[in-house]
Amino acid sequence: MSGPSTIERRPPRRTEAVRPLPAPPAPTRRRGNRLPRLLRNSVVQGVLILTALVWITPLAGLLLSSMRSERDNASDGWWNALTDPSQLSLDNYSALLEDSGLATAFGNTLLISVPTTVLVVALASLAGYAFAWLEFPGRDGIFLVVVGLLVVPVQIGLLPVAKLFGAVGLFGTIAGVVLFHVAYGLPFAIFLLRNYFAEIPREMLEAARMDGGSEWRIFSRLVLPLGRPAIASLAIFQFLWVWNDMLVALLFADSGSQPLTVALQSQMRQFGSNIGVLAPGAFLSLVVPLIVFFAFQRHFVQGVMAGSVK
Numbered sequence: 001m002s003g004p005s006t007i008e009r010r011p012p013r014r015t016e017a018v019r020p021l022p023a024p025p026a027p028t029r030r031r032g033n034r035l036p037r038l039l040r041n042s043v044v045q046g047v048l049i050l051t052a053l054v055w056i057t058p059l060a061g062l063l064l065s066s067m068r069s070e071r072d073n074a075s076d077g078w079w080n081a082l083t084d085p086s087q088l089s090l091d092n093y094s095a096l097l098e099d100s101g102l103a104t105a106f107g108n109t110l111l112i113s114v115p116t117t118v119l120v121v122a123l124a125s126l127a128g129y130a131f132a133w134l135e136f137p138g139r140d141g142i143f144l145v146v147v148g149l150l151v152v153p154v155q156i157g158l159l160p161v162a163k164l165f166g167a168v169g170l171f172g173t174i175a176g177v178v179l180f181h182v183a184y185g186l187p188f189a190i191f192l193l194r195n196y197f198a199e200i201p202r203e204m205l206e207a208a209r210m211d212g213g214s215e216w217r218i219f220s221r222l223v224l225p226l227g228r229p230a231i232a233s234l235a236i237f238q239f240l241w242v243w244n245d246m247l248v249a250l251l252f253a254d255s256g257s258q259p260l261t262v263a264l265q266s267q268m269r270q271f272g273s274n275i276g277v278l279a280p281g282a283f284l285s286l287v288v289p290l291i292v293f294f295a296f297q298r299h300f301v302q303g304v305m306a307g308s309v310k
Contacts, residue, residue, distance in 0.1 A: 059286070061079075062279060062282060062283050063283055064078040064079075064081045064082075064088070065078045065279040066092055066279035066280040066282075066283045067081070067087075067089060067092065067093075068087050068088065068089075068092075069087070069089070069091070072087050073279075092277070092280045093280050095277070096277065096280045096281055096284070101263060102263055102264075102267070102277070102281050104256075105258055105260045105263035106260050106284065108253075108257055108259050108260075109243060109259040109260045109261075109285070112174055112177050112178055112242060112249070113239055113242045113243045114239075116178050116181040116182055116238065116242045117235055117238045117242065120181075120185040120189050120238050121189070121231055121234060121235050121238065123182070123189075124189030124190045124192075124193050125193055125219075125224065125227070127146075127186075127193075127194070128189075128190055128192075128193030128194040128197050129193075129197050129219050129223055131143050131146075131194040132197040132198040133197065133200075133205060134215070146187050146190050146191065147187070147191055149187040150187050150188055150191065154184055154248070157180075157183075157184070158247075158248075161180060161252075162251060162252065165179075165180075165252065171252065172252070172254035172257065173254075174253070174257045176252050177252045177253050177257065177259075180248055180252055181241075181248065185241070185242075189234055192230060192234055193227065193230060193231070196230040200222075200223065200226055200227075205218060205222070232296050235296070236293060236296055239289070239292055240292070240293070243289055244261065244285075245259075245261065246259075246261040246262060249261060249262050250262050250265070260281065260285045263281070264278060264281050264282060264285065267281070
């Protein structure tokens, strides 16, 4: 008999600890690369500061001129008020408020700008939703006609619309000016809101319809909140356009319905360099759009950013 088989035993292997890989060396930033970046940032900041000064200087000059007497404005420049604040007062604004013509013109400007903006935004929102999500005969053809109206200059429609308003009794009234601005503001407003509403996901609207929501409920509860940035941007542009308009008001408004721009132009024509009246009136006509813009600045920026990524 053979002897018992011997099992060869091998010494256990030594398990070496796994050494972590050395971390890659951190990239060394060259100090030379920071200098061009700082120079670029400095150049950009300098250009922005210079641009702000170019825009703010006329506004500051108009404000100081509106608070100085006519004799001071005739003798030296408005910048002298910076070293002599005793020249500044609110007498010109008191005289402006006592002037019934300019005060009425300021009220007429509000009566023209606010209803026009509200009507354009409301009608364009409804039409934009219809062109984007409702099916009806001739939808694409009608939308092409609306887009084609964007290239029609305002000057082409002045004389025919003036004759039409004269026939129906709207010439020389605030209602006539409002209707003209609404008619010429709708094509761009419909085009803008239709393209914005069309980017809303279809699944969201279909889910709302499956839940039993009517078209009006979907429009008011879903589409309008989602389109608030675009609507706010449109409202700002429309208000600024109508507030600063003089061509349409000069033709369609009479002496009792003229806005502030036409009233200031007539003051300049009648009294020449009447800075005591023109400067405060011009500043009031400028400060209202600034208040509107800064009040809706957040919505305006959201609308611009949303339009840039869609």
